[in-house]
Amino acid sequence: xxxxxxxxxxxxxxxxxxxxxxxxxxxxxxxxxxxxxxxxxxxxxxxxxxxxxxxxxxxxxxxxxxxxxxxxxxxxxxxxxxxxxxxxxxxxxxxxxxxxxxxxxxxxxxxxxxxxxxxxxxxxxxxxxxxxxxxxxxxxxxxxxxxxxxxxxxxxxxxxxxxxxxxxxxxxxxxxxxxxxxxxxxxxxxxxxxxxxxxxxxxxxxxxxxxxxxxxxxxxxxxxxxxxxxxxxxxxxxxxxxxxxxxxxxxxxxxxxxxxxxxxxxxxxxxxxxxxxxxxxxxxxxxxxxxxxxxxxxxxxxxxxxxxxxxxxxxxxxxxxxxxxxxxxxxxxxxxxxxxxxxxxxxxxxxxxxxxxxxxxxxxxxxxxxxxxxxxxxxxxxxxxxxx
Amino acid sequence: xxxxxxxxxxxxxxxxxxxxxxxxxxxxxxxxxxxxxxxxxxxxxxxxxxxxxxxxxxxxxxxxxxxxxxxxxxxxxxxxxxxxxxxxxxxxxxxxxxxxxxxxxxxxxxxxxxxxxxxxxxxxxxxxxxxxxxxxxxxxxxxxxxxxxxxxxxxxxxxxxxxxxxxxxxxxxxxxxxxxxxxxxxxxxxxxxxxxxxxxxxxxxxxxxxxxxxxxxxxxxxxxxxxxxxxxxxxxxxxxxxxxxxxxxxxxxxxxxxxxxxxxxxxxxxxxxxxxxxxxxxxxxxxxxxxxxxxxxxxxxxxxxxxxxxxxxxxxxxxxxxxxxxxxxxxxxxxxxxxxxxxxxxxxxxxxxxxxxxxxxxxxxxxxxxxxxxxxxxxxxxxxxxxx
Numbered sequence: 001x002x003x004x005x006x007x008x009x010x011x012x013x014x015x016x017x018x019x020x021x022x023x024x025x026x027x028x029x030x031x032x033x034x035x036x037x038x039x040x041x042x043x044x045x046x047x048x049x050x051x052x053x054x055x056x057x058x059x060x061x062x063x064x065x066x067x068x069x070x071x072x073x074x075x076x077x078x079x080x081x082x083x084x085x086x087x088x089x090x091x092x093x094x095x096x097x098x099x100x101x102x103x104x105x106x107x108x109x110x111x112x113x114x115x116x117x118x119x120x121x122x123x124x125x126x127x128x129x130x131x132x133x134x135x136x137x138x139x140x141x142x143x144x145x146x147x148x149x150x151x152x153x154x155x156x157x158x159x160x161x162x163x164x165x166x167x168x169x170x171x172x173x174x175x176x177x178x179x180x181x182x183x184x185x186x187x188x189x190x191x192x193x194x195x196x197x198x199x200x201x202x203x204x205x206x207x208x209x210x211x212x213x214x215x216x217x218x219x220x221x222x223x224x225x226x227x228x229x230x231x232x233x234x235x236x237x238x239x240x241x242x243x244x245x246x247x248x249x250x251x252x253x254x255x256x257x258x259x260x261x262x263x264x265x266x267x268x269x270x271x272x273x274x275x276x277x278x279x280x281x282x283x284x285x286x287x288x289x290x291x292x293x294x295x296x297x298x299x300x301x302x303x304x305x306x307x308x309x310x311x312x313x314x315x316x317x318x319x320x321x322x323x324x325x326x327x328x329x330x331x332x333x334x335x336x337x338x339x340x341x342x343x344x345x346x347x348x349x350x351x352x353x354x355x356x357x358x359x360x361x362x363x364x365x366x367x368x369x370x371x372x373x374x375x376x377x378x379x380x381x382x383x384x385x386x387x388x
Numbered sequence: 389x390x391x392x393x394x395x396x397x398x399x400x401x402x403x404x405x406x407x408x409x410x411x412x413x414x415x416x417x418x419x420x421x422x423x424x425x426x427x428x429x430x431x432x433x434x435x436x437x438x439x440x441x442x443x444x445x446x447x448x449x450x451x452x453x454x455x456x457x458x459x460x461x462x463x464x465x466x467x468x469x470x471x472x473x474x475x476x477x478x479x480x481x482x483x484x485x486x487x488x489x490x491x492x493x494x495x496x497x498x499x500x501x502x503x504x505x506x507x508x509x510x511x512x513x514x515x516x517x518x519x520x521x522x523x524x525x526x527x528x529x530x531x532x533x534x535x536x537x538x539x540x541x542x543x544x545x546x547x548x549x550x551x552x553x554x555x556x557x558x559x560x561x562x563x564x565x566x567x568x569x570x571x572x573x574x575x576x577x578x579x580x581x582x583x584x585x586x587x588x589x590x591x592x593x594x595x596x597x598x599x600x601x602x603x604x605x606x607x608x609x610x611x612x613x614x615x616x617x618x619x620x621x622x623x624x625x626x627x628x629x630x631x632x633x634x635x636x637x638x639x640x641x642x643x644x645x646x647x648x649x650x651x652x653x654x655x656x657x658x659x660x661x662x663x664x665x666x667x668x669x670x671x672x673x674x675x676x677x678x679x680x681x682x683x684x685x686x687x688x689x690x691x692x693x694x695x696x697x698x699x700x701x702x703x704x705x706x707x708x709x710x711x712x713x714x715x716x717x718x719x720x721x722x723x724x725x726x727x728x729x730x731x732x733x734x735x736x737x738x739x740x741x742x743x744x745x746x747x748x749x750x751x752x753x754x755x756x757x758x759x760x761x762x763x764x765x766x767x768x769x770x771x772x773x774x775x776x
Contacts, residue, residue, distance in 0.1 A: 001630060003403025008396070015391025015647065211614070212631050212638075215607025223600035242389060243600050246646075250600075258634070259403065 001208050002259030010146045010253075011172045014246065016238075018174055019050055022093075022136070023058025025172045029132040030090020034063045034083055036104045037095045038070075042138065045182050051095055051136060063087050065107075068096065071153045071160065071274050071281070072103035074118045081110030081117055084131060094135045094170075098142025098194075101135050102150030105168035108133050120163055121152050127165035135173045139183050140245040141191030141282065143198060143252035145173040153275055159362075160275030162267070175249070177241035185232040189340035190282025192228035192244065196221055196332075197266055197285040198252040204296070204304055204372040207260040217256050218311045223247050225312070229339050263371030266292050269380055272359035277351055286336040287346060291386040293329045296373040297322075304372075305329065346387045356384045389596050390647030395554075398534045398641075402563045402634065404626075407438055410481075410524070411446025413560045417520040418478020422451045422471055424492045425483045426458075430526065433570050439483055439524060451475050453495075456484065459541045459548065459662050459669070460491035462506045469498030469505055472519060482523045482558075486530025486582075489523050490538030493556035496521050508551055509540050515553035523561045527571050528633040529579030529670065531586060531640035533561040541663055547750075548663030550655070563637070565629035573620040577728035578670025580616035580632065584609055584720075585654055585673040586640040592684070592692055592760040595648040605644050606699045611635050613700070617727050651759030654680050657768055660747035665739055674724040675734060679774040681717045684761040685710075692760075693717065734775045744772045 013021055026033055033055055042048040055062050063083055068076045083089065084107060094104035108130040110117030119125040137145045144150060149164035183191070203217045223243050230240040250256065269292070270284040297305055302321050309315035309328020319327065337344040346352075360380035369375045375383075401409055414421055421443055430436040443450050451471055456464045471477065472495060482492035496518035498505030507513040525533045532538060537552035571579070591605045611631050618628040638644065657680070658672035685693055690709050697703035697716020707715065725732040734740075748768035757763045763771075 001403070001627065003401070003406060006400040006402060012394040013391070014394060015389070018391060208627075210631050210634055211627075212607060212611035212635050215611060216604050219600060219603025219607055223603060226599070239389065239596075239599075243598050246598055247600050 001210070002261065004257070004259040006255070007166075008146065008169075008253050008255070010170050012146065012175055012249070013172070014175045016176055016178050018176060019054050019136075022051065022054040022134075022174065023060070026055065026060055026091055026093060026134055027058050029134075029171070031059075032061045032063070032088060032090045034065060034080065034087070034089040034092045034107070035095065036065045036068060036080060036092060036100055036107065038066070038068045038097070038100050041182060042095055045179070047095065047136070047138065047179060051093070055093075063089060068100045068103045070099045071278055072099040074121070074152050074154045076103045077106040077110055077117050077152060080104065080107030084108070084111030089131060091132045091134060094133065095138065097137070097139030098144045101137070101144035101170070102142065102152065104133060104135075105130065105144070105148075105150040106152055109165065109168055118152075118154060121154070121161040122159070124163070127163070127167055130165075130167040133168065133170045135170045136179070137173060137175050137245070138179045139187065139191060140180055140241070140248040141194040143195070143248050145170055145175065146249040146253040149252075151271065158275050160271040162271065175245050177238055177245050178236075180231075180241045180245060181236045183235070185235075185341075187280070188228060188232050188235075188244075189342055190280045190286070191248065192224050192340065193282040193286040193289075193336060193342070195224050195244070195248045195251045197282075197289055199256065200289060201264055201267060202257050202260055202262060203308070204301070205260045205263050206372060209258045209260045213256050213258045214307070220247050220251055220256070221312045225335055232340070261370075263369075265369055265371045265375060268363045268369065269383065272363045273346075273351070276355055276359065277349075279349060279351075283342055283349070286340070286342045287344060287387050288383065290329055290333040290336065291383050293332070295379070295383050295386065297325055297329070298373070301373060346384070353385060353388060356381050360384060389598070390649065392645070392647040394643070396534065396557075396641050396643065398558050399560045400534065400563055400637070401560070404564055404566050406562055406564060407442050407524075410439065410442040410522070410562065411448070414443065414448055414479055414481060414522055415446050417522075417559070419447075420449045420451070420476060420478045422453060422468065422475070422477045422480045422495070423483065424453045424456060424468060424480060424488055424495070426454070426456045426485070426488050429570060430483055433567070435483065435524070435526065435567060439481070443481075451477060456488045456491045458487045459666055460487040462509070462540050462542045464491045465494040465498055465505050465540060468492065468495030472496070472499030477519060479520045479522060482521065483526065485525070485527030486532045489525070489532035489558070490530065490540065492521060492523075493518065493532070493536075493538045494540055497553065497556055506540075506542060509542070509549040510547070512551070515551070515555055518553075518555040521556065521558045523558045524567070525561060525563050525633070526567045527575065527579060528568055528629070528636040529582040531583070531636050533558055533563065534637040534641040537640075539659065546663050548659040550659065563633050565626055565633050566624075568629050568633060569624045571623070573623075573729075575668070576616060576620050576623075576632075577730055578668045578674070579636065580612050580728065581670040581674040581677075581724060581730070583612050583632070583636045583639045585670075585677055587644065588677060589652055589655060590645050590648055590650060591696070592689070593648045593651050594688075594760060597646045597648045601644050601646045602695070604638075608635050608639055608644070609700045613723055620728070649758075651757075653757055653759045653763060656751045656757065657771065660751045661734075661739070664743055664747065665737075667737060667739075671730055671737070674728070674730045675732060675775050676771065678717055678721040678724065679771050681720070683767070683771050683774065685713055685717070686761070689761060734772070741773065741776060744769050748772060
């Protein structure tokens with residue numbers, strides 16, 4: 001059992017109509033605010049107007065950067081960091097989903113250095129400081145509102161790289177489930193898969209850890225499995241949106257990790273898919289995860305798969321272990337591809353095998369991914385092929 | 389579903405041999421440290437020497453206050469606050485269990501005001517500031533290492549009063565499961581009951597809240613029920629001690645509350661018992677809780693008791709609801725009085741009914757305790773009688 005340090009100081013306002021606290025919270029950090037967002041959805045929903053009204057009521061000076069794309073690009077990060085420097089911005093306010101939040105984190109870090117922020121990703125240049133970040137979340141998925149990580153794409157190099165650094169942890173996040181009512185069924189489904197994948201990346205781990213955290217992870221997975229279809233069917237179901245929203249934060253904020261060394265497997269494989277084909281992250285994860293499970297299932301990993309099947313999907317614990325394990329994987333596949341209605345094969349979304357060798361090499365960085373079952377380039381390529 | 393604000397900035401070093409971080413962490417807050425502790429157990433275990441060595445190695449100036457009692461007295465609080473003022477202490481370091489930590493919190497607050505710190509308890513005098521607090525935990529029970537509350541006794545008035553205030557939240561807590569190896573079987577059992585009671589006080593609640601948090605609470609209760617007997621039987625079982633320790637923090641740090649207004653019921657009833665008879669808090673809770681459950685069970689509360697029985701104790705969900713509910717309560721009683729071996733009746737520990745009327749009046753403050761089932765003075769007296 002490994003030691004760990006737990007520290008998540010993000011303050012969260014959870015619930016409806018909490019934006020009256022936005023002005024005072026921003027004012028703690030200064031007067032000059034850079035508001036970042038993606039497309040026009042926050043204008044259509046009225047959230048943009050409500051946020052701007054609070055900023056103006058607090059007497060703050062507003063700068064804006066919009067157009068942050070899903071799978072956010074380094075171009076937006078560069079632009080945001082430049083505005084921060086030129087306009088002497090005190091605090092960044094990200095309004096959106098994981099993409100907007102992730103990009104804003106690297107803007108906040110980029111504002112504190114003199115070099116190109118891509119170097120944070122390409123060569124792990126040190127992230128020692130960042131301007132303070134406040135978020136208003138509009139999509140439950142990435143958990144970026146309560147963690148210190150982000151993933152940035154570089155279309156020029158076809159790279160998509162993630163990085164965590166404590167200075168990028170949001171100071172304050174506003175989580176209003178009603179702000180996710182406008183998330184469509186497909187994106188709601190992809191968000192659910194992303195959350196489950198964040199948990200799977202911790203849960204399936206050979207490091208021995210606290211049993212209580214396994215129980216928490218199983219509860220989170222059951223919560224997501226229960227509420228995602230409800231939110232898809234009834235987009236303004238507050239209870240469903242609230243459970244999904246808070247689960248998304250706790251799936252990845254570090255609490256469930258305890259002392260486990262995180263063993264990212266499906267995420268790096270997926271990042272290569274979405275870097276090259278710009279597919280939705282959650283869709284890529286849905287296609288990869290059950291195949292990764294099938295590939296990973298062996299005598300050494302069996303008992304954990306049995307635990308997963310029994311505790312998350314209620315599989316009969318008296319089944320022979322291998323049957324129980326397989327049944328759990330089947331039920332997860334059924335959840336992704338039938339209940340959530342996601343496409344189940346790469347072939348169905350126009351992806352063939354021509355780049356698999358290169359993607360596999362990049363996913364593992366040319367070495368072996370540690371993790372639940374260590375995966376080398378050849379293993380990863382085989383998993384991609386299982387997804388065709 | 390109520391809104392809530394989540395904010396738990398305590399930094400936790402979890403695991404063995406983390407004390408090398410103690411000096412640097414204390415130094416963040418200043419040079420002059422007041423070390424507080426209870427009896428001689430930390431000297432016997434060697435923890436005192438290790439802590440003092442780290443303080444000296446960091447070049448800090450050490451002051452000491454020992455003798456903090458279980459059910460800690462306001463006298464210790466007054467003494468500690470006085471030392472802080474006279475010696476211009478920068479940071480308090482509490483080494484011990486919930487009693488030492490609770491007392492230290494009010495010393496830290498008392499150091500910042502000119503009035504008697506008992507007024508924090510007796511008349512809710514404002515707690516606007518406190519000196520920074522660092523803790524080294526030696527007993528998993530109260531959760532004081534990661535919450536902002538404490539309970540103080542006043543033997544002169546026979547009062548035992550709790551209070552929460554954000555400035556009293558520890559800045560840093562060191563949780564080393566090995567530091568609880570020396571906790572005896574009886575105190576381990578009482579600690580487990582305290583943790584379960586903290587969860588019960590939130591779980592049984594009529595406010596509708598996030599289902600995911602019910603799942604987390606059920607996981608925590610199952611964790612405690614599983615590991616407490618192991619720790620009693622094998623005091624140096626690291627895995628058991630670790631699970632109990634981290635569960636104790638999460639049972640009461642506020643996460644599981646979500647938007648529920650906390651409905652303290654058994655705790656105020658118990659505080660009257662231990663204020664008058666100085667019994668162990670967890671023992672009082674063990675005796676009271678099943679009777680409170682029996683008294684509280686009615687048509688309006690039935691479904692929650694069924695959920696508790698099924699999800700925590702694996703009661704057969706196909707039983708008639710009232711039978712399933714009763715079975716859950718029986719199994720909790722069996723855990724407290726058979727598995728943990730605690731005394732089950734007030735009569736067995738020398739408590740008779742002579743003060744029940746006064747205790748009931750004080751427990752509810754002369755009004756009606758809100759909560760899962762509102763309890764007036766008459767209700768509380770009846771519950772005390774059920775415990776005889």
